[in-house]
Amino acid sequence: HEKYLGLPSLVGKNKKLTFNAIKEKLGKVLAGWKEKLLSKAGKEVLIKAVAQVIPTYTISCFKLPDSLCEEMMGIIRNFWWGQKKEERKIAWLSWQKMCEPKCNGGLGFKNLKLFNMALLAKQGWHLQMGGESLVYRVLKARCFPTTDFVHASIGHNPSYTWRSLISAQSLVFEGMQWRVGNGANIKIWQDKWLPEVSSHRVLSPRLFLSADMNVADMIDSGTTKWKIEVIDNLFIPHEAKLIKSIPLSATLPADK
Numbered sequence: 001h002e003k004y005l006g007l008p009s010l011v012g013k014n015k016k017l018t019f020n021a022i023k024e025k026l027g028k029v030l031a032g033w034k035e036k037l038l039s040k041a042g043k044e045v046l047i048k049a050v051a052q053v054i055p056t057y058t059i060s061c062f063k064l065p066d067s068l069c070e071e072m073m074g075i076i077r078n079f080w081w082g083q084k085k086e087e088r089k090i091a092w093l094s095w096q097k098m099c100e101p102k103c104n105g106g107l108g109f110k111n112l113k114l115f116n117m118a119l120l121a122k123q124g125w126h127l128q129m130g131g132e133s134l135v136y137r138v139l140k141a142r143c144f145p146t147t148d149f150v151h152a153s154i155g156h157n158p159s160y161t162w163r164s165l166i167s168a169q170s171l172v173f174e175g176m177q178w179r180v181g182n183g184a185n186i187k188i189w190q191d192k193w194l195p196e197v198s199s200h201r202v203l204s205p206r207l208f209l210s211a212d213m214n215v216a217d218m219i220d221s222g223t224t225k226w227k228i229e230v231i232d233n234l235f236i237p238h239e240a241k242l243i244k245s246i247p248l249s250a251t252l253p254a255d256k
Helices: 020-034 040-051 066-080 112-129 134-143 160-166 169-175 228-234 237-245
Strands: none
Touching (some): 020 040, 066 112, 112 134, 112 169, 134 160
16 A cells, blocks of 8 residues: 555554565564674674664654564564574563563563553553644544543544554543543542552541542632641541642643
8 A cells, every 4th residue: 555654544454464564664674784893782782773763763653563562572582692593592581571671680671562562652642632733623523522531432433543542542541630620520539649659649548528529628728728637637647748749830731
């Protein structure tokens, strides 16, 4: 099929065949390197600066089949361990370990499947935050006109672009956290809004009378300050201290 800006304009049923050109390009580049005498440091730089950059543009828009990602990582893995032509070398360390950061004993190579999801989640975050870009306005009108990205459904007869973006929806949702403004939209126990906590959720025991409270119920709108007594009665000391450390604006803008 024809391409537009380097990407396929039509993605058919055989996704692997559609994106197979990326693997072929990667294979040709690495085949040229195999004829050269490179040190391990040289191989590391070339893999990170060239080989793993080749699919970046495509995987920021489309979700590649897992099998294709595995094959591309296999090509890179064989090059790293010194494969020549059809021979196979012993892999002395698992590729999963090699993909870990250097501080954890790895070499910082990218896991293409996870990298693919991270780039799609970045696009999803832009859709969640809104804006005036053409792609946002088109997708907003076509795919989620009445809601935001993290609450959108896949819909009827979706394009492959939308299918790819929606696959990263849960990742965007997991990483979201409220920034407190006037507190009107933030549920105290249901939403993530606490700073400096791994879950960003309140862990204090939920009192029956406060089950449906919003953060706004703990803010004095007249003085734009926290209601210290209410907070100390509802939360354990550590969380109460965290909440009281959240700065409030004098104008109390909307939550973000």
